[in-house]
């Protein structure tokens with residue numbers, strides 16, 4: 001499973017990249033705003049800065065909600081850097097744009113997906129990634145991981161190549177459960193990745209090894 005980090009914070013992206021297990025980055029307008037990145041010029045530069053840190057795919061979201069606007073913005077984003085993936089909202093115009101970009105060989109990530117039907121449409125439009133938001137579903141007492149399993153089954157039934165990018169991951173158990181189900185990618189905060197490192201028996205065992213070494217040296 002690929003690990004993407006879900007942030008526009010350059011320090012956190014660097015930290016995840018330095019760990020050696022990072023495969024990409026996802027951003028959205030809220031994450032950019034959280035870092036204080038505003039204005040078209042600054043936003044575009046920030047995407048380039050992120051691409052310069054990581055080796056993998058970087059999702060950059062369009063703001064337009066009409067087909068023509070999405071195409072214009074998406075082409076501008078894709079031209080910024082070879083690692084950019086154009087992120088499109090799961091609306092009618094977004095699906096049309098995903099098909100347009102797919103035909104042109106430009107990679108896309110269809111975002112704000114909350115149902116299996118939406119994921120089926122994204123695959124039919126040739127999206128590179130589909131982003132079901134599991135945390136936001138869990139927030140409203142709906143089974144986010146269940147949606148990942150449904151999409152996995154549908155994509156496997158027909159051999160769709162669209163990659164399931166489990167988004168809105170909130171914690172380490174989401175990461176493990178997504179891996180068990182067979183999501184192709186997960187995107188989450190740095191804490192959800194670093195949480196995988198932790199086990200008290202590892203810490204206790206290491207402390208004992210070091211203590212025993214010191215006794216003999």
Ligand code: E4P
Nearest residue numbers: 006026028135136167168169
């Ligand atoms: C990533 O592509 C999504 O925009 C992100 O995972 C949403 O996460 P949130 O529900 O924590 O805002």
